[in-house]
Amino acid sequence: MPELPEVEAVRRRLNPVMRDARFDQVILRREGLRRPFPHDFARRLRGRTVRSVNRRGKYLLADLSSGETLLMHLGMSGSFRISQRRNGGAARRRTADVVRPHDHVTFEMSSGASVTFNDPRRFGVMDLAPSSDLGKHPALGAIGPEPLSPAFSGAALARAVAGKRTSLKAALLDQRVVAGVGNIYASEALHLAGLSPRQQARSIATPSGEPRPSANRLAAAIKTVLREAIDRRSAGPYRESRFRVYDREGQLCARTGCRGTIRRITQTGRSTFYCGACQKR
Numbered sequence: 001m002p003e004l005p006e007v008e009a010v011r012r013r014l015n016p017v018m019r020d021a022r023f024d025q026v027i028l029r030r031e032g033l034r035r036p037f038p039h040d041f042a043r044r045l046r047g048r049t050v051r052s053v054n055r056r057g058k059y060l061l062a063d064l065s066s067g068e069t070l071l072m073h074l075g076m077s078g079s080f081r082i083s084q085r086r087n088g089g090a091a092r093r094r095t096a097d098v099v100r101p102h103d104h105v106t107f108e109m110s111s112g113a114s115v116t117f118n119d120p121r122r123f124g125v126m127d128l129a130p131s132s133d134l135g136k137h138p139a140l141g142a143i144g145p146e147p148l149s150p151a152f153s154g155a156a157l158a159r160a161v162a163g164k165r166t167s168l169k170a171a172l173l174d175q176r177v178v179a180g181v182g183n184i185y186a187s188e189a190l191h192l193a194g195l196s197p198r199q200q201a202r203s204i205a206t207p208s209g210e211p212r213p214s215a216n217r218l219a220a221a222i223k224t225v226l227r228e229a230i231d232r233r234s235a236g237p238y239r240e241s242r243f244r245v246y247d248r249e250g251q252l253c254a255r256t257g258c259r260g261t262i263r264r265i266t267q268t269g270r271s272t273f274y275c276g277a278c279q280k281r
């Protein structure tokens, strides 16, 4: 499932072709994705201009001139394909792009770009919500701080996990604790911070919810692994694995001076990768 860096990379591709552009045509090839499309979906988009494409956690948010925001989530297998129509802006020209299996939605933008959402497993989401009330949307209301914003710090992390007996790894997957972190980058951040994924989440906070040094280390590590991943994604399409621990079971730990081996365990039904030697707690 795409995590924050993958969604941010998509945002950076969509924003240049959608920002300041109108929806000339909205082509829906089915009734919905994970859920039905919102009422009058195509009509509420057609003729509207996108002010900018933003991101909150794993959601893409297109801010529209109508006062509504188009929410988009990639689900498990969603992706966007951008193609240029032969005559940019000419609505009667058909798209140069061929329709492929699982192409569910196409936006023909006045910029000349066709933006197609393809999603074989159909766990993706498209919804519309009033821009002034986004915090009331069920998907966004309870979401925690953006990890790359100043609002996310060791103190914020400690407050969010104070008293939690769940594992530190499971706490990082909770979108109310921090937005956008998933299975891969939780493992990566814990390794960089040198913390065991198995320790109780509350162990990084004092009983009154103040950050211990480990909370500051972990918050900084989350920012670092996400920034590095965004830079990698933006650099090109190469999906070469440069993970520290993720999917590296049985390999030697990459930390300088550590002679440990990466292990895989299952926590709350998901794989966790960590080094038993340098991630004691």
Ligand SMILES: [Zn+2]
Pocket (backbone or CB within 6 Å): 253, 254, 255, 258, 259, 260, 261, 275, 276, 277, 278, 279
């Ligand atoms: Zn190690």
